[in-house]
Amino acid sequence: MAGKHIAPTRTNLLRLKGELAFARSGYELLEQKREILILELKRFIARAIEAERKADQALAGAFEALREAQFATGVSGVASASRAVNIESGLALRERRVMGVPLPAVELSMNDHPPYYGPSGTSVWTDEAVRRFKEALASLAALAECRISVMRLAQEIQKTIRRVNALERIFIPDYEDSLHHVEGALEEADREAFFVLKLVKDRLEAEEK
């Protein structure tokens, strides 16, 4: 479709050949990128599914214990316990890049300084809630790493597939069409020039006789 608008000159022929070669090498590179990203994604999937299941389960258990604690000591009882608890949660975060996609690594550390509160005014459910929320937090750190990696890889794969498809189905066929058109027109012009030369030569010979 674009081929019809290009002037059939040798300069354009050379330019089109260059652009087609460029599009083809771009296509190959993007294909490789897509494959590497999919391999990387595969490494995460099983771990991510497991992390998601664990996190949902841990959170459900944690909220259950929290509700029980609130039943036992009242909402304010748990709130005051939350102010007494002395745990420092720290994160060590790193990042590595695969084909330009930033993949996070999350490491959680919890520094615990028990006991936080006297036995009066709290319930075993408060202790249980603390224990289960610790578990939940640990499972969320693992989930953050996996889920965000999977989402970023998936997003980049989608982008790459779109680009591969655009090159394969639109740009490369377009360049091939244009090239074909220009080549054909140039050959036609060559034949015409040859024919004119031959005509002139025949006439000159006829005049000499």
Next chain:
Amino acid sequence: MVPFVIGDGQTVLGFRLVGVEGRVASGRDDALAALNEALGNHEIGLIVIPERLAAAIREEIDARLSDAGFPLILEVADAAGPMPGRPGIEDIVRKAVGVSL
């Protein structure tokens, strides 16, 4: 760096039990203000936000997904359990690759 919670009262309270600071927010404006504040705090490396609240600021959260660096934003279930119809890992993969791996 530290984790941080933006969410409903139960979620914030629960994580406060294990020493994670948080801010209670409900509704879009509130959540957005909390998110921007958390993003401006360079000590925060991970923002945990319940799915139901995240849905109110979906665009702002999705826009940050592909950005390198921290904080990360993680959506989680709240006290009412996982939100029905949320995309699981398998859905995300299927959507990207077209097949399940």
